[in-house]
Amino acid sequence: MASIRIRLETQTLYFDFQYRGIRCKELTKLKANKVNQLRLEAIMKSIQKEIDSQTFSYRKYFPNSKRADLFESAAPSIASATANELVAGAEAAAQEMRKTGAKQATVNVDGMPSFSDFSDLWFTEREVDWKRSTQSKVKDILVKHLVPRFRGRRVHEITKADILSYRGVLAKTNEDGKALSATRINGVLNILRQILTEAADRYEFVSGFRSIKPLRIPKTKIEPFSLLEVGQILEGAPEEFKPYLTTAFFTGMRTSELLGLTWECVDLDRAQLTINQAWVAGELDSTKTAGSERTIDLSTPVIAALIQQQKNTEAIKSEYVFCASNGKPFNRHNFANRIWHPLLTQLKIKRRRPYQTRHTAATLWLASGENPEWIARQMGHTSTRMLFTTYSRYVPNLTRKDGSAFEQLLNSQLPG
Structure with missing residues (x-):
């Protein structure tokens, strides 16, 4: 307030x-x-x-505030209208007033829309193609960032210099000592690029978004748990969360996929489960990508965990596998703050996000010698490239071999 x-x-x-x-x-x-x-x-x-x-x-x-630069661009320098443009504008205004009965009218002489108006139109036309979570993210970017910054500007007036200046503003640290990540800044500018590109195509002008490369994004920090740590976590976890953590550690499912999992997608007889939806922002949505829809093979510990979960939630009669007492998927943030992080602290295990359970599954499968193509399918990756570029460097630490397998091959095949 x-x-x-x-x-x-x-x-x-x-x-x-x-x-x-x-x-x-x-x-x-x-x-x-x-x-x-x-x-x-x-x-x-x-x-x-x-x-x-x-x-x-x-x-x-607050004219001297840094926030003013964040929310609003400075008033643009606009060339004076020509005599012909003024006459055309007056005629259009008169026609509009006769039509509506209004005493005054504002007319855009050259027909170029404002950024606010065109971004609204662009969003309305595009939202049918997006998941609900994507719609929410794009709307958030427009409301919090782009519309406040470019309010009062027309689409063709936004120059490359304006965009680079705005990128610099986004990268600045705010009063709380925080700054937007490179990923977030790229996301904001990507929406701006799409809007200006579409406007340039429709209204035949050159977009200011030219030759602007995205910021370099640091490599994703992967910190999988060792098999020993996994055992400690499963041993120390509260009984009601052991089935959830077992499934997370040994299936590689994303948190949203775990929370969106329903019993109709679980086939214990065939030792498989199907991923075709996710729980995002408090409601069911489609999976992260089309390739994320998949069938996962279940190991013995996961089958036992799911059987136990059936018993744990039998009285609730929920369609969701991992649910709270109200039958809905439990709150991921409450789980992280009240169960996960306190558990790691208690066990004196380095603090990591719950999402690292997914990375742990990938590294354990690789370490055990599973087929990379099978692992990619389990993870919902379209190829094995992610495995070899992201996860493979952890395999030596888990197996403690570091080339010893090749050494053994040489010793067994080469003479004395």
Whole structure:
């Protein structure tokens, strides 16, 4: 909730409010007293009213703030309209007023849409192609980042310099000492690129998004558990979560796939389960990619774990395999914060995300000598490339061979 707070270090007042889903803190030099408090509260009410009516301009209230650069670009320099354009605009405005009965009308003479209007149109046309989770992510990028930044700009006015400047703004550390990751920045700019490319194609102008390469993304940090650590975790886990963790460690399923798994997709007689959906943002959705839909072969420990899970949840009568008492999939964040991380701390095992169970399955399969193509199918990969580029470097650490197999071959085949 928007409020006026006191900065303890200086005993001065500052604004604290939410805008576009981001918490904003703006400092003032006013000392903390009743008069100044009332003055700023009145301003805060005006700000909140404008935010609610979607008329708020960050730069208007805080022109020197870094947040102003984040939310809004500077007013563009636009060439004056020609005489012919003014005449055409006046005629179009008059026609619009006669048609609607309005006393005034705003007309876009050259027909170029604003970024806000075109991004709305683009989203409406594209959302039918996306999963619900993708729709939510794109909407979030538009609302929090792109529309506030380019409000008031028309699509053809956004230059390469504007885009590079905005990328620099996104990469800056905010007041909380945090910065967007390279992956997130690339995601924001990718949506901008798609919008400008489509607009350029329709309205026949050259997009400002030219020769701008994505930021380099650091290699994904893979930290699989050793087989010894897996055993310790399964031994120390609460009884009700042992079946879930066993399945996670020995199937390589993603967290969303585990939570979206239903009993109708489990075939214990054939020792298989089918992945065709995922639990994302509190609802069922399609899998991450089309290749993620697959059939997984179950090992003996997983079969035993699923049989136990049937007994554990028999009274709940839920369609979901790993469910809470209400029959819905349990909350992944509550599990991580209340079960997973405390368990690792208790066992004195290095803190890692629950998703590392998937990486652990891949490295254990590789270490045991399973066929890479079979492993790729189990993981939902379309090829074995991911295995050899991401996971294979962990195999020597798990098997403790480091080339000894080849050494043994040479010793057995070559004379004395």
